[in-house]
Every structure is written in structure tokens, then in C-alpha cells.
Amino acid sequence: MGSSATSTKQAPQFESWGRYPKMQADVVPLHWTTDFPLPQAPPTKVLPVGLGRSYGDVCLLDHGTLLETSGMDRLLHFDAATGVLRCETGVSLQQILDFAVPRGFFLPVTPGTKYVTVGGAIANDIHGKNHHVAGAFGRHVLRFELVRSDGSRFVCSPVENPEWFAATIGGMGLTGLMTWAEIRLRPIVSRKIQYRGEKFHGIEEFFGLSQVATSEYTVAWIDCVSTGRSFARGIFMQGDHAPEPAPLTKSKEPRLTFPIELPAIALNRWSMAAFNSLYFHKQVGKQKTASIDYEPFFYPLDAVLHWNRMYGRKGLLQFQNVIPFESGREGMIEILKAITKSGLASFLAVIKFFGEVPSVGMMSFPKPGVMLALDFPIRKDVSFDLVERLAKITLEHGGRMYSAKDARMTAEQFQAFYPQWQDFARYVDPGFDSAFWQRVTGRRPLDG
Amino acid sequence: MARAAGAPRRVLALGATSAIAEATLRLMAEQGASFFLVARNAAKLEAVSADLLTRGAAQVSGEVADLDDTAGHPALLARAVAALGGIDVALIAHGVLGIQAEAERDYATAEAVLRTNFLSAVSLVTWLANYFEGEPRAWRGEVEGQGVDALTATNIPHPRKRRGERRGTIAVISSVAGDRGRKSNYVYGASKGGLNVFLDGVRNRIDRAGVQVLTIKPGFVATPMTAHLAKSALFASPAVVARHILNAIDRGKDIAYAPPFWGLIMLVVRSIPGRIFKRLNL
Numbered sequence: 001m002g003s004s005a006t007s008t009k010q011a012p013q014f015e016s017w018g019r020y021p022k023m024q025a026d027v028v029p030l031h032w033t034t035d036f037p038l039p040q041a042p043p044t045k046v047l048p049v050g051l052g053r054s055y056g057d058v059c060l061l062d063h064g065t066l067l068e069t070s071g072m073d074r075l076l077h078f079d080a081a082t083g084v085l086r087c088e089t090g091v092s093l094q095q096i097l098d099f100a101v102p103r104g105f106f107l108p109v110t111p112g113t114k115y116v117t118v119g120g121a122i123a124n125d126i127h128g129k130n131h132h133v134a135g136a137f138g139r140h141v142l143r144f145e146l147v148r149s150d151g152s153r154f155v156c157s158p159v160e161n162p163e164w165f166a167a168t169i170g171g172m173g174l175t176g177l178m179t180w181a182e183i184r185l186r187p188i189v190s191r192k193i194q195y196r197g198e199k200f201h202g203i204e205e206f207f208g209l210s211q212v213a214t215s216e217y218t219v220a221w222i223d224c225v226s227t228g229r230s231f232a233r234g235i236f237m238q239g240d241h242a243p244e245p246a247p248l249t250k251s252k253e254p255r256l257t258f259p260i261e262l263p264a265i266a267l268n269r270w271s272m273a274a275f276n277s278l279y280f281h282k283q284v285g286k287q288k289t290a291s292i293d294y295e296p297f298f299y300p301l302d303a304v305l306h307w308n309r310m311y312g313r314k315g316l317l318q319f320q321n322v323i324p325f326e327s328g329r330e331g332m333i334e335i336l337k338a339i340t341k342s343g344l345a346s347f348l349a350v351i352k353f354f355g356e357v358p359s360v361g362m363m364s365f366p367k368p369g370v371m372l373a374l375d376f377p378i379r380k381d382v383s384f385d386l387v388e389r390l391a392k393i394t395l396e397h398g399g400r401m402y403s404a405k406d407a408r409m410t411a412e413q414f415q416a417f418y419p420q421w422q423d424f425a426r427y428v429d430p431g432f433d434s435a436f437w438q439r440v441t442g443r444r445p446l447d448g
Numbered sequence: 449m450a451r452a453a454g455a456p457r458r459v460l461a462l463g464a465t466s467a468i469a470e471a472t473l474r475l476m477a478e479q480g481a482s483f484f485l486v487a488r489n490a491a492k493l494e495a496v497s498a499d500l501l502t503r504g505a506a507q508v509s510g511e512v513a514d515l516d517d518t519a520g521h522p523a524l525l526a527r528a529v530a531a532l533g534g535i536d537v538a539l540i541a542h543g544v545l546g547i548q549a550e551a552e553r554d555y556a557t558a559e560a561v562l563r564t565n566f567l568s569a570v571s572l573v574t575w576l577a578n579y580f581e582g583e584p585r586a587w588r589g590e591v592e593g594q595g596v597d598a599l600t601a602t603n604i605p606h607p608r609k610r611r612g613e614r615r616g617t618i619a620v621i622s623s624v625a626g627d628r629g630r631k632s633n634y635v636y637g638a639s640k641g642g643l644n645v646f647l648d649g650v651r652n653r654i655d656r657a658g659v660q661v662l663t664i665k666p667g668f669v670a671t672p673m674t675a676h677l678a679k680s681a682l683f684a685s686p687a688v689v690a691r692h693i694l695n696a697i698d699r700g701k702d703i704a705y706a707p708p709f710w711g712l713i714m715l716v717v718r719s720i721p722g723r724i725f726k727r728l729n730l
Contacts, residue, residue, distance in 0.1 A: 034492070077502055
């Protein structure tokens with residue numbers, strides 16, 4: 001309880017999940033929807049941020065003002081007949097599940113972590129394992145209130161201010177601050193997921209399994225380290241909400257926290273290769289079916305808080321792209337070859353088909369095709385070159401990368417991936433900015 | 449009226465938009481409680497009300513009031529009693545941190561902190577203690593103003609104690625800062641320290657009437673009140689503190705450090721001899 005515990009603050013550092021790049025900014029917590037605009041206009045531009053599960057710099061603003069929204073966490077109304085929930089945008093998906101699951105409802109779309117705010121989910125138009133059936137998150141948002149830095153507040157929906165609705169979904173927080181939103185939840189009768197896992201070897205087999213899969217949720221884990229016979233082996237996972245009613249209880253809170261930052265040497269191609277081998281062989285038979293709780297099916301990593309510390313202080317890079325079906329096979333094979341050639345290992349590589357359900361947001365990432373997402377440790381001279389190479393391959397095959405995961409796209413690449421960016425720019429609030437937006441509009445160079 | 453066993457709680461929250469209060473009220477809403485909420489800001493009150501109703505509150509009403517206005521307290525409490533049909537838990541959660549440096553320079557600033565944190569709480573607890581104890585003299589025109597007329601006019605019977613029954617709870621959010629005066633925040637600390645002594649006395653008086661008087665002593669909590677302070681590992685979230693508060697209410701405790709480890713910290717802090725304490729930078 002020394003004076004350091006009660007000193008007035010230097011800016012606490014807000015980090016993205018990749019913990020790269022690192023930037024200093026003032027963090028202003030918002031607790032009430034009336035807290036913005038701020039009583040005194042800040043000297044810098046602002047950016048709303050949530051729980052910092054984006055990677056890269058989409059939730060950073062160097063020497064700017066971050067509006068930290070997780071204090072705006074009130075539920076405002078729930079209609080048990082329609083499943084429509086109105087809540088403040090700082091509410092996390094985890095808080096929604098705690099509220100909704102005991103009442104027989106689930107999220108319409110969920111990403112791989114539940115520690116994401118509603119605002120973040122909309123601003124990045126997140127997607128989940130059911131994209132091929134349900135589309136992305138924005139499709140399930142009915143309306144929200146947007147507040148601009150000049151104080152104007154208006155409701156956005158497909159019929160009210162529809163251009164603002166489309167610009168803000170996937171708009172990376174740049175069009176203004178969303179204060180509350182209405183989302184339509186979907187009914188469930190059980191916590192259980194009927195799960196099926198099937199081993200595959202190679203991209204061909206993955207494509208075959210994806211094309212015939214009938215489950216609501218599908219995703220494949222893929223080995224990006226092994227070469228030769230084990231190249232592109234993986235496990236294709238399918239799931240559906242169990243139809244038999246079972247007790248709808250609240251989840252328990254995670255008890256494990258990754259306690260320290262590992263030294264960079266800990267994650268290398270040999271340790272990752274060993275992990276991959278174990279993970280692949282964990283499923284003993286070629287096929288496995290089970291009834292499992294939804295937590296490990298949807299949120300395997302949430303069981304260990306701060307797992308990103310495993311990558312050490314330098315942090316990690318995420319690469320996520322989608323390549324249209326027409327060039328999906330060749331594109332993905334080229335990408336996987338480039339990764340194994342680099343010697344950089346990733347043990348959180350997932351691959352999935354995106355479906356035809358159109359995205360609502362102007363700048364949304366998902367489009368029909370094959371999606372790949374993976375993490376790399378940051379190794380000087382290797383990691384940045386690899387991401388550069390993968391970005392080029394993506395461009396050559398008519399694909400695009402995901403802003404929410406990115407730290408390395410050049411302005412040229414971004415503008416080629418999203419030619420509608422100039423249309424979108426008209427909706428960006430003059431008082432808002434982000435390090436990502438500065439980079440991809442050519443106002444800030446790539447570091448390193 | 450006393451609460452029937454198993455019936456949901458009727459909760460009066462003064463300072464209902466405080467972060468710790470909100471978190472505590474949420475837990476009670478999930479149990480189906482009814483609420484009367486008092487705060488200074490109508491928009492914030494509405495947001496909290498919507499949240500509590502969505503989470504399962506049986507009923508939410510309330511009013512905008514500045515609790516510095518002690519003369520208005522009796523009428524305010526009478527309206528709360530009328531709206532809820534009786535009070536099971538009164539949670540007093542309003543307060544200001546004040547700016548120590550300014551309070552040192554200027555007595556008026558210090559007085560404002562003492563008025564909000566100490567005097568207004570003393571006033572509320574005085575009336576509430578009398579209400580729960582069922583002491584008729586409080587209602588009988590011994591204080592001027594419309595307050596008492598309003599109380600007698602509502603015709604709510606006084607709670608009658610049955611053997612072993614808890615007639616009600618007065619829960620007040622104080623602070624560890626009241627345990628010992630420290631140079632960094634002694635005006636705030638004094639407002640809470642005085643409050644702690646007052647609550648001890650009230651507790652001693654009305655315990656035999658089956659009324660719980662709970663002094664809640666949070667340590668560092670991450671709320672708008674402390675937003676300007678650098679956070680350390682000692683900071684708890686309002687949700688964690690709320691669980692300890694509800695636990696303490698349910699268990700009939702007298703004093704609750706929240707989280708409990710602060711009890712040990714303050715034991716040490718209180719034990720440090722004066723000549724050493726004076727040299728510390730606390």
C-alpha cells in the first residue's frame with residue numbers, strides 16, 4: 001500500500017492480443033453510454049476498444065486516446081419469445097452466455113473466444129464455425145446506436161441510416177462509438193454439442209470433407225509444420241447443438257492463467273512439431289464421435305487466460321486470409337508450402353470453408369472461399385518475410401486478409417484487398433483513427 | 449412489514465449508480481429482488497434499472513435525489529417504504545473520494561467530503577435504524593418538515609420481531625481508509641472512520657431487535673472513483689467485491705473486508721507504531 005499504489009497514473013499500456021506492435025496511448029474508461037463525447041474534447045484522436053482480443057494494431061492508436069468500453073456492460077432488455085437482446089456494447093459474449101444459456105439461448109455466431117465485447121464483435125464483423133450456415137455476426141444485429149465525436153447520436157439498422165449500419169459493421173470502430181446494440185440470439189435446449197472428428201491427410205481430403213459436411217459447425221485443425229507424408233494432415237471437426245434437452249447451467253469461470261512470459265526459445269519448430277504430433281494422434285481412430293460440452297468445442301483456449309504470454313514479451317503474429325473457391329486448392333497448397341519452408345511453426349492453425357451467406361458490412365472480411373488462420377512467433381528476418389510472402393500469394397489468388405488479425409499488410413495490399421476502402425473512408429469520423437487505419441491509408445509506415 | 453420466509457428481498461439502494469452498488473444489486477436481481485433506487489442522475493438511474501429488470505428483478509422503482517440534502521431523507525425513505533411495501537436491505541453506497549490536496553488547503557472542500565460521506569450516511573442510518581427497530585418516537589412529529597407526516601400517512605405497520613427472525617439489514621459501504629488516518633487520504637479516511645464508529649454504536653443498539661448493521665470495508669476497487677489511480681495487483685473488480693458483500697449480508701456479518709485479505713493488511717497497518725508510521729509514505 002505504498003504511494004505507488006495510489007499515484008496518479010502514467011498511461012497503462014493497452015495491448016492487442018498479439019502484443020505486437022506495442023504503443024502508448026491514454027486509456028479513458030467509459031462506464032455510461034452518456035460518457036461520450038468526453039466532457040473535454042481530447043487533444044488527440046480517439047478509438048473505441050474492448051477486451052483487446054484483436055491482434056495487430058486495429059485496436060491501437062499511438063499517442064492517441066483509447067475509449068475503453070468494457071465498463072458499459074449493462075443488459076437493457078431481453079425478449080424471451082424472440083431471443084432479441086438489447087445491451088450496451090461493452091457487454092462481453094461471455095456475459096451474454098452467462099445470461100442467455102440458463103434461459104435457453106445461445107449466440108447466433110461465436111468466434112474462438114468469448115472474451116470479446118459486442119462492440120468488438122460488430123466492429124470486426126466476426127465469424128465462427130457456422131459461417132457457411134449463419135454468415136457473420138453482423139447478420140444477426142438488428143440495430144445499434146452510433147455516437148459521433150460532434151455529439152450526434154443516431155440509430156442504425158437495415159432501414160434506419162442503412163449506409164451507416166453497413167459502414168459500422170466491420171468498420172473497425174472508426175465510424176464512431178456504438179453505445180448499445182440489439183442482437184438476435186438463437187434457442188438451444190442443451191449445453192451439449194454432438195461432435196464428430198475425422199482425421200485427414202492433405203488439402204484434397206479436407207476439401208472433400210468440407211463439401212459433404214452437413215453439420216452446423218465445422219472447422220479443421222491443420223498441421224503447418226510437418227512435411228512429407230504428414231504434410232497438411234489434420235482433424236476435421238463437426239458439431240451440432242444436441243437436440244435432447246439437458247440442464248442449462250452457467251459455465252464455471254476459468255481457473256488457469258498462463259502465469260509468465262515464456263522466453264522466445266520455448267516455441268520452436270521442434271517443440272511445435274511435438275505438440276502437433278500429439279494433437280493429431282490424440283484422436284486415436286480415424287473417426288471419433290462424442291457428446292461434449294460447448295465450452296471446449298467453441299472456446300478451447302479460453303480455459304487458459306492470457307495464453308498469449310506463451311509467446312513471450314515479443315508477442316506473436318496472426319495471419320488470416322480467405323481465398324475464393326476457384327483458386328482455393330492451389331492457393332492454400334502454396335501457402336502451406338511457404339509456411340513449412342520458412343521453418344516457422346504454428347500450432348494454432350485452422351482452416352475452414354466460408355459459405356455463400358453474404359456479409360452485411362462494407363469492409364467485412366468473410367467471402368465465399370477457403371479460410372486459413374494461424375499464429376507465428378516473431379522471429380527477426382523470418383516472420384515478417386513470411387507474412388509478406390503469404391500476403392502476395394493471397395493477392396495473386398484473388399483473396400484477402402483479415403484486418404482484425406493483421407499487423408503487417410502494406411497500404412497497397414490492403415487497398416487491393418478492399419477496393420471499397422475509399423467509399424468506407426467517407427464514414428470514418430474525423431475525430432477517430434487507429435494505428436491500423438493510419439498504416440493502410442499510407443499515413444504510417446510499417447515498422448521493421 | 450417483515451418479509452415472509454422465502455419471499456424475494458426488498459432492497460433500497462442509496463447511491464445506486466455507484467459501481468460497487470450496481471454489481472451488488474445485479475446479484476440480488478438474479479435472485480428476483482425488488483428495488484427502490486436513489487441516485488443523482490436520471491439517465492444513469494434508468495440504465496441501471498433496465499439492467500436489473502432484464503436480469504430478473506421483480507420490480508424496480510426509484511427517484512433522483514441528492515443525498516447531501518439530509519432534510520429530505522425522512523420523506524425519501526417513506527416513499528421507498530411505500531413503493532416496496534417494506535425494506536429488507538438498505539444499501540448505502542453513495543460517496544466521494546474528494547481531492548486530498550484541495551481538502552488540505554481549504555476547509556470547505558473537506559467539509560463537503562464529510563457531509564456526503566459521513567453526515568448524510570449518519571442521517572440515513574438514524575432513520576433506518578428507527579424504522580427497523582420499530583421505535584415509534586421517530587414517527588411522531590419530533591422533527592419538523594413534511595417527512596414525518598409522509599411517514600405516518602403511509603400507514604405501514606412497524607416491523608414486529610419474531611424469535612430468531614432477521615428484521616432487516618442496514619449495509620453501508622465504508623472503506624479500509626477508515627481504519628487508520630494516512631497522510632495521502634485522511635479526509636476521505638476520516639469520513640469513513642467516523643462512519644465506522646457510528647455504525648458500531650448503532651449495531652450495538654439494535655442487534656437485539658434482530659437488525660443487522662453491516663460495515664463493508666472494500667480495499668482498492670477498480671471503479672470510476674479510482675479511474676485516475678494507477679492500478680496494481682491489489683485492485684479488485686466491483687463484481688468480486690459484490691459477491692463478498694452479498695455473502696456478508698446473507699451470513700449476518702458485522703464487518704466485512706472485501707476482499708477478505710484486506711482484513712489482514714489493515715491489521716498490520718493498524719499495528720505499525722506511530723513513530724514508524726510517521727516516516728512511511730502511505
